[in-house]
Amino acid sequence: MPSEFLTDLKVKTIKPPASGRIELWDAREVGLVLRVTSNGKKSWALQYRSNVYDGTGRRRTKKVTLGAYGEGGGKICLAEARRLAIKTKAAIADGEDPSQLKVEDRAAAMADGRRRNVVNVATAVERFARRYEQDASIWKRHERPRILRRELVPKLGEQGIGELSLAQLRRQQTAIRERGSPIMANRYAEAVRAFFRWAVEEYAIDNPAEALGRVVDESDFSRDRVLSKDELAKIWVVSDTLTPLSRDFVRVLMLTPHRVSTVANMRYHQVDDKGLWRIPKKMKKQKVNDQMMPLGALAHSIVRSRFSGEPDDVDRLVFCSNRAGDTALQATSKIKAALDRTLAGSVVSWRFHDFRRSFATWAASARIDQSIVRKILDHGQARRDRLDAIYNRFEYIEEQRDALNQYARFIGVG
Template identity: 25%
Template sequence: MPSGRITKRAVDALTCDRGADRCFFWDDALAGFGVTAFPSGRKIYIAQFRKDGRSRRISIGEHGRLTPDEARSQAKIILGAVETGADPIADRRTARAVRTFREVANDWMSQHVTPKRKPRTASEYQRILNSHVFPAIGSKRICELRRADLTRLHARMAATPRAANHMLATISAIWNWAARREEVVFAANPVRGIERYAEKRRERFLTSAELARLGDALRDAESIGLPWAVDENGPHAKHLAKPDKRRVKLDPFAIAAIRLLLLTGARLREILNARWSEVDLERGVIFLSDSKTGRKPIYLSAAAQAVLADLPRIEDCPHIIAGAKEGAPRSDLKKPWAAVTRASGLEGLRLHDLRHSFASFGAGASLGLPIIGKLLGHSQAATTARYAHLDVDPLRRAVDTIGATISAAMDGAERRAAQPTRETRGDRA
C-alpha cells in the first residue's frame, strides 16, 4: 500500500488500479489516517484502528468536501477517542438512530394529538408545525435542538406574539412527550428559559347601551331588513336600487344563532352544531354530546327558550341552526354578523365577545366565578378568573367596610379631642 504525506496534490493524483475495487493511501505522519480511491474516481478519507482485537475502519468524509487538513483534524479526534476506550463506530450508529424533530412531531400528532384531542385542535397544531416549526428545525435531530434555535425562531415571529408563544408551547409539548418515551431528557427541554412575549388579551364587553343597539339591529334584520353596504362612487352605483329599497332581511336561523350566543354564553360551534335531539325544554337545557371540553350542558334562560320556540324545524335536518346544505348546520355567521355589527355601529365586535359579555353581566351581578365557570363550560377555574375584576359588589362592600372603620376611628379621635381634660377642667374651675 502506498504511503506518504496526505496532501491535496497527493490525493488528486491517487487513482484506483485497474481491476481493483479500491486502493488505499496512508499518511506516514498520523498512523491510522488514510484515503481510499474507487474506480469511479470518488475518494474518501478514513481512519483505521483496532477495537476489542478487531481492525475497524470509519469514514471521515469525501475529498473535495473536506480538505486533507480538515480530514486529518477529524482523524486525530477519532483516533484519540479510541485511545480513551470510546467506540466511534458504535457512537455514530447511535447518533444516526436518533430521530429528527419532524419524525418525532409526526408521531406525536398521530399517536397523541389525533386520538386524544379535538379535530380543530389537531388542525391548529399541524398548521403551526407546517408553517413555522418544520421549515426551521424539522430536519434537526431532536437531541441536537438548542435553545438558541428556538430563540431565533421565536424572535422571527415577534409580529405575532400570541402565535410565537403558542409555537414554543407546541415544541415543549412534543419534547415532553418524547421524554416520557425516554428519547430525550425532561430537564434538557430547550424551550425552558425562553421569555415569552406579553400578550394583550382582547376582551370586549358590551355595555347596556350597546346591547340595545344590537337588539335594534337584530329586530330590523328580521323585519324591515338591514341596509346594503355599497360604494356610492363605484362605476355601477347609478344602477343600484334607491337608498330606501337597499335593505335585505337576514336568515332567521342566523339571527337566532346570534341571540342564542348572547343569551347562553356558548361557543360558536356549540350553537351551530347543536341538535334538536339534545334540547330538553322541560328542564331548560341543551345537553351537548360533545364540545371543546367534552360533554356539556348549555343552560337556557326563558329568553333563550323563547328563541328556540320561534324557530321552525326543517325536515331531514337534525340541527337547530339549519344551513343551506340539506341535513347540515349553518357553516358560519360571518356575513350576517358583519351586517348586524355595521348596522348597530359595533364594527370590530367579534362573535366571541358575546360570550365575554354574557360572563361580564354575570360577574357584575355577583353570581360568583364558580357559577359563571359552570355556565360557560370552563374546565379550569383559572379561565374564569379573568372576569373577577368585573365583580364590583364585593369590592364596593369591602371599600364601604374599610371606609366606615376609618371614619369611625377618626370620629372617635375628634370627640376625644373635643372633650376637656382634667387639667383643663381644673384650670376652668
C-alpha cells in the first residue's frame, strides 16, 4: 500500500473524502495509518501482524485504534501517535495482543476527555440507527437497528460504548443460540460487527466485535417446512386471539404472501383503491425496481378496514406500533410466541417465512404458472424469464390477483 512521510501540516489540512473513508499510511512508522472519514473525523490506527496464525501458516493481520487525532483533551498528535505505535510494536514483540490488552501509554492517552464511556450503548445504537434511516437497504435501515435494540440493548445498553468486551458479546450470542435461534445468533454477529465498525470512527474506541463470528453454518439449516391446509386454517383461526393489530398483520402476511419486513413497512398511500400495492424497491430484497403487487380481495379488505379515512393518515404505516404511525411493527417474535401458546402444539416447527414456501408449493400443485409465482414472491427470474422481460413489460396483475384469491379459498377464508 502507498505511504508517505506524514507531517503535522499534512495531517492538519487533509480534506475529508466526499464519501466513505481514506487512509494515509506513514512511511516513517510502518503500520501507522491516519483514517479520515467523510464527516471530517480523524483517528490513528496501527496495522500489525498478530501472534495468531491462519490456515496458510501466516500470521493474521490486525488493526488496533490508537486514538482520535488532535491536540490535548485526550486526543493524539502525529508525534504521540508515532510514539504509541513504537510502544505497541514492542508489546507485540513481547507476545501481547494490543487488540485485547491496552498498553500503559495508550490507556493513559485515552483516559481523559475521550468519549468512550460518556455515551452508553443504548444511546450509540440510536445514533447508529439514525445514520442509516434513509438508506436504500432495508437490512441497514430496519433489520440491523431492530436486532441491536432487541438483542444487545436490553442486556448491555447501560454500559459505556468503550467498555464492552468480546467475551460479553459472545455470551449474548451464545444465549441467543441456546434459546433455539442459531440463525438469529449469526444475524446478531453481523449487526454487532457493523455497529462497532461505525463506533470505532464515531467514538475512537477499540473494536471488541472484530472476532465475533457465526455460530452455525447456515447451509445446514435449509428450510423445507410447508404448512398444510389444516395448519394454515388453524393459524388463521387462532390469530383471532391476538390484538387487532397483530391479527391483521398475521392474516395479511398469510394472504400476500411477502417477507415479514416488507409487510411490516406497508403504508396506506402505497395501496390504491383497486388493491394494487406499489412496493418501493428500497423495501425489497431484490432492489431492481418497484414491485406492483395486487392484493387479494380479503387482504385488501383488511388493509382498508385499518384506514381511518383521514387525509393526514395516508402516509402512516398500516401496521404501526406507535401513535405517530411512523414506527413499523417489530415484536413479530412475540406475536409468533402468542400464536404458539394458543396452538398448544397443534402446529409445530414453523415460522412466518414458511407462509411463502407454503404458497409456492400450493401454487405448483394448482398448476399456477411459475413466472406468476415468482412475481408474487419477488424472486429472481429464471434465465428465460429474464430474456423475456427485456421485451415483455406486461405485469400480469389480474393473473397474480386470481392466484392470491384462489389461495385464500384453499386456506378456507376466501
